[in-house]
Amino acid sequence: MILNRQQIMEIIPHRAPFLLLDDVLELEPGKRCVAEKHVVKEDFWVPGHFPEHAVMPGVLIVEALAQAGAVxxxxxxxxxxxxxxxxGIKSARFRRMVEPGDTLRLETEMTRMRGPVGVGSCKATVDGELACECEITFMIK
Structure with a gap:
């Protein structure tokens, strides 16, 4: 681990319950970040998505990837x-469900940066199995 949750909060403005990163494993500033999210039954979305079979919402997986890119x-x-x-979010594809007990590995690589606008290529995996892939566009202000 390179950064813990407290150190992540020194870089990005997200806070609980919306901070979706637990650890940063690899970091190349301005280029790449690999982070983890330990999905637990205490996560805020679990009671409502879905009560009988909790599944992490795809939009939150994309948000976690974006937070890794923000780091x-x-x-x-x-x-x-x-x-x-x-x-923007382009070509988001979801390949497997993410459930409490899973550790989500989040990889975001900056592919373009022009001034304050950038593009990141993202993928999320669980135990090496692809859960989500997408391309995100972001602006820094």
Whole structure:
């Protein structure tokens, strides 16, 4: 582990219950971040999605990937203290359900950066099995 939850909060503005990263495993500022989310039955979405069979909402998986991208982007000194906002989500595909007890590995790699606007290629896996892949566009303000 490179960064724990407290250190992540020093980089991105997200806070509980919406901070979806538990650890950062790899970080190349401005280029790449690999993080983890330990999915637990205490997560805020579990009681309502779905009561009989909890499944992590796909939009929250994409949000977790975006937060990993924000860690990479906002680790660059010129963006310290800023916020990365969604600009778009492209080609999101969900390949497996993510449930309490799973550890979600989140990988976001910056593929383009033009001024404060960037694009990240993202994938989320559980035990090496692809759960989600997408491309995100973001703007730093």
């Amino acid at each position: 990479a982007a906002l680790s660059v000194p010129e963006y310290k203290g800023k916020i990365a906002f969604f600009g």
